[in-house]
Amino acid sequence: MTAAPATANANSTTQQGPPRAARIATWVYFGLNGFAVGMWVVHIPNVERATNISHTTLGLLLLILGGAAFLGMQVAGPLADRIGQRRLLPAAGIFLGLSLFGPGLAGNWWTLGLTLMLFGFGNGSIDVAMNSHAVVVERAYPRPIMAAFHAMWSIGGAFAALIGAAALRGGVDTAITLSACGLLCIVVSLLAARFLIEAGTEEPVEAMAEVPAQKPPAKLVWQLGALAFGLMLAEGVANDWAALQFRDVIGTSTSTAAYAYGAFAVAMTVGRFATDRVAALIGPAAIVRYGAALAAIGLTTVIFVPWVPVGLIGWALFGLGLSGGVPQLFTAAGNLDRRASGALMAKVVGLGYVGLLAGPAVIGGLTHWVPLNVAFALPVLLCIVTVLAADVLKPGQDKEDASS
Structure with a gap:
């Protein structure tokens, strides 16, 4: 059927x-x-x-x-x-x-x-x-x-x-x-x-x-939303803290610090143009899993190697890794049930947006107790969780959740 x-x-x-x-x-x-x-x-x-x-x-x-x-x-x-x-x-x-x-x-x-x-x-x-x-x-x-x-x-x-x-x-x-x-x-x-x-x-x-008129499992919707929250929180961290990490941790000038966010933004844009072709070959779950892993590696490099050339590479890897994940999650949400596509997508997009807003504030709060580089461990952890949870995007996962 x-x-x-x-x-x-x-x-x-x-x-x-x-x-x-x-x-x-x-x-x-x-x-x-x-x-x-x-x-x-x-x-x-x-x-x-x-x-x-x-x-x-x-x-x-x-x-x-x-x-x-x-x-x-x-x-x-x-x-x-x-x-x-x-x-x-x-x-x-x-x-x-x-x-x-x-x-x-x-x-x-x-x-x-x-x-x-x-x-x-x-x-x-x-x-x-x-x-x-x-x-x-x-x-x-x-x-x-x-x-x-x-x-x-x-x-x-x-x-x-x-x-x-x-x-x-x-x-x-x-x-x-x-x-x-x-x-x-x-x-x-x-x-x-x-x-x-x-x-x-x-x-x-x-x-x-002939499309079955069944309600998608609420568990799957929340899983997609949670992944969007984590990935967009990590993106928000880069938006507001990349340049400050260069200036305050590495000790660069303000003009040089701007290159940190530039490396992230350019890599993310290039990655999004390339993601669709790659997703057609390896599938959305692999895009989310390996992209999150690459992002974790990039930000970990930023944390442990406070040197401008390596830091630029790290922020670029972070942007490249995050570039393809969120679009895959939005597509999955929109196709869970075509009769309620907009409402389901609104939940996932909304949770992702909350993460985008929360990321900079959460990191700012953590810096009251730990150095900025150490605070970056949170988005690294969220990327690792995404690596482990990416199977929710595999075909048939919704059926497995429905039967569980």
Whole structure:
């Protein structure tokens, strides 16, 4: 009963060809989301000064942004299942664009807090919507393509860093820059919407009817979410602490310290572009297992060899190892039950996002008791746990959990 849908889907792909326009449109949404988030990040210092708030207040407002993003994910997941990814994704992109006008126009802490709530909600919504649509597009392809979508998010962030820096050097008002970025999000979301596809159109209706209508084991959903939490916590550690490790532990200048995060980010982006081809050969479980092992080796090298050349290699290995794992987990969550794909993905994406937010704070707390290098043992441990638990991605694992 379960073999027929796969065969039908393969024949459909062969006869009609994969939806390349939908794939490109999904790339655009991922890149646009990365660009919008990156433009906000590079303008945080200006917004802080314009609203006359302290670092402490800013930190609290950023927590509100993160909480709103998590809420947006949980709302967007079931909504994607109800109205379809094709409708939700452009709507989320438009909402994100509108919300981006706010931070540049805020004049005090409470108006900034309100706008960040809206921006966070929009960011969380588009995150789930675009990942859910990416799973739909991937089903129509004969090989994995999810990791490349995540690479486009990184590319969008890189463009934001370059364009944002140029705008800041040119003295362009923050409100103008963020408003222009918001307008871009709206226009691009509207233009790309026509190329999106509905879930179910990637394979014949009769094949979809043969898919068993059973609820996926809750245990498996939480296992995928726990792995996403651990891997994204490790990613968050690199985002906020790589440069500080170079500066404070190795004793480099601030400019040299920036290369630590650069090595991580470049390696992660390159790894995501390469992951899909490798995943087609060895499978998602192997990508997660060996990637986590490589990440553990890279960060362990950073811990024990406080020397710039070796440290750069270590951070690069850490980024390369982490690059492919999360996309595999998101794909697995989106395919557990196609009738509840968005809701299931929202749980896994949401847990991963919590890890991304928690990582820097947890490491910061640990540094009150142990040196920074020793605190890095936590993400190493989480990578090792991922190596041991990667079998949850093997085919048939959901059936084994259901029978246990």
